[in-house]
Amino acid sequence: MVAFFYLLMCILGTVFPYWAFLPWFFENGLNIHLLLTEASPAIAAFAWLDVVISALVLLVFIWVDGKRNKMSMLWLPTLGTLVVGVSLGLPLFLLMREWQMSSSER
Structure with a gap:
């Protein structure tokens, strides 16, 4: 259940910041x-x-x-943080951490 929440936050954490930024970007470019x-x-x-x-x-x-x-693939939440922000990087890392912990328990 917590993994689903983290996945949902990854999606929302990517969509909402860009939803706010893209109209400004399309109007002003990379100024x-x-x-x-x-x-x-x-x-x-x-x-x-x-x-x-x-x-x-x-x-x-x-x-x-x-x-x-x-954990492996730490570059992925790092890239998510640098390209989108904390709103993607944190839930993505927590999701990956949850998967790691779940696989370790097996």
């Missing part, structure tokens, strides 16, 4: 300057810093806990 300019208010900076720090912590957790549990 990094505009993206950073629109993120200049203090509240936006707070949100960006929160996301960046959370992603860094997650990347360390993926590799430390993944190695400790002898």
Whole structure:
């Protein structure tokens, strides 16, 4: 049951952030300057810093806990974190960890 939840969160964690980002991207293209300019208010900076720090912590957790549990394919949640964000990387890692733990119990 928990594996299903993690899988569902992988899907939602990919769809919702891109659902919010893609309309802006299609209108403005890959305009990094505009993206950073629109993120200049203090509240936006707070949100960006929160996301960046959370992603860094997650990347360390993926590799430390993944190695400790002898997991393979750690590049997959790492890539998910870097390309989509924590909203995909975390549930994907937890799903893979759940599968690893389930296969170890057998």
